[in-house]
Amino acid sequence: MLEIKKYAAIDIGSNAVRLLISNVIVAEDKEPQFKKSSLVRVPIRLGADAFVGNAIISDSNITRMINAMEAFKLLMNVHGVEKYKACATSAMRESKNGDEVVAKIFEETGVKIDVIGGKEEAAIISSTDLNTLIEGDNSYLYVDVGGGSTEFTIFSKGKITTSISFKMGTVRLLNNKKSVNKEIFANVEKWIKKNTKDLKKVSLIGSGGNINKLFKMSGRTEGKPISFIYLNAQYQFLKNMSYEDRISELSLNPDRADVIIPATKIYLSAMKWSGARKIYVPKIGLSDGIIKSLFNNTL
Template identity: 60%
Template sequence: MLSIKKFAAIDIGSNAVRLLISNVIQEDSLPARFKKSSLVRVPIRLGADVFLKGEISVENQNRLKDTMLAFKLLMSSHNVVKYKACATSAMREATNGSEVVDAVFKHSEIEIDIINGEEEATIIAATDLNDFLDVNKTYLYVDVGGGSTEFSVIHRAQKVASKSFKIGTVRLLNDMVKKKTWTNLQKWIKEHTSDYDKIDVIGSGGNINKIFKISGKAAGKPLTYFYLSNYYKTLQTYSYEERISKLDLNHDRADVIIPATRIYLSAMKWSKSKHIYVPKIGLSDGIIKSLYYDKVSSNIL
């Protein structure tokens, strides 16, 4: 007996807002399969407001409200049975975050949960990450966002340490990351990886996904530190406009890709890793899995 239901995840990040709709396929006693049906990304960049002025501007409030209404209509058209909307770093730091959540609900009836860094890391851990792990290896998982980056050390397929740092692409673009924060991150990575002979990094986020696609590497194959370092240097030789016109990057990717690459390279350097794997998973995927297994609260349209 085959059963297909659609679940949706809304990820309200500091750089962009995403809607992921997935088919959950159940067949007799077989494990459930998760297949992406639709993915929509809107680069509202809430973090540019919050990290500079402390609150979300009226303009971006209106953009977010309209985006959530559009997402609701899309979910309805897809016959989505369950959804969850999660807001991360920018929304939780905004002085008017709760007001914006209320305004969105009044405009679209979409309920938004503002989650902390630990909840974010837990939801991401619910993804199909284990399918990519070698139980005999140790990994440093790095999920780069606009406002923060989540780090987890995974040994023998078990998470042994996890921490969120306020180092993100939008913060770095606006020169809002203090040297002490970098120092604390370096110390944390070295303390939690020094006991292992070899570490591989797993990279998550739109920027590393883009770099991996550009590399032409086959799925499951890693990028080397040498490749990523050279690409980072190449990016810096082009202006913002040239990254759009000559490197064919989207305008909302052409600026954040440089600070994102810096974060990945720093993590690799401090953990003495030579390789970074890119399984293309993130918060949205984790929300879908968590919804299916009833690990988080859900909403019905």
């Protein structure tokens, strides 16, 4: 007996808003399979409002959010989605009018948005199928870089030993003063070194739109890691290009061409401080975690 369920996840991040629709294939005496059916990404940079000035989400972005949710509802109806969940992260969490925006979107569209904390975000993400990567006694530092925050989770001997969320997202780094960013990086360095010093042969697992793009640009086959040497060379190459050239010559989206620099720096720094020489890039993130949590009724 084969059963196919359709679930959807809406991930309202600081750099973009995503709708993921997945087929969950349930067969007798087999593990459920999660197959991505559709992924839509809308470049609404809420972090540009939330992390600067008066920290208020603008009227124009509220209108764009309402339009996006209406569009997502139509797409979910067309796909026959039976259950969905919408989660917002640091930009909505930190904006002064975040609660008002959530209420207005619900009033206008009927889409209920849950604003989640950094630890909850990390827990949802780590509920994804990382077990396909995490092997035996090996140690891993899982790094999920978003627009407003970065979540770090350490796996040792197949289990989570500790996790933390830092306000070190790509959009935030672009808008912060250099002195503020220097302090944030120093705090992250201290945490990583403290929590990995007793671990042997640490590897990184990276998630987020930027590392997925870097992996695609590397030409690596799925499942193969990127080396520290390659990632560092790519970082220098990207940094020496102008924003315009990254768009015209590398075909990066305008809202990707700027944030990819601080994102790469975060991954490289995490590798350096943990002693990792390679980074694995499974195509997983908050949306995938929401889908799995919906299926398991853990949300």
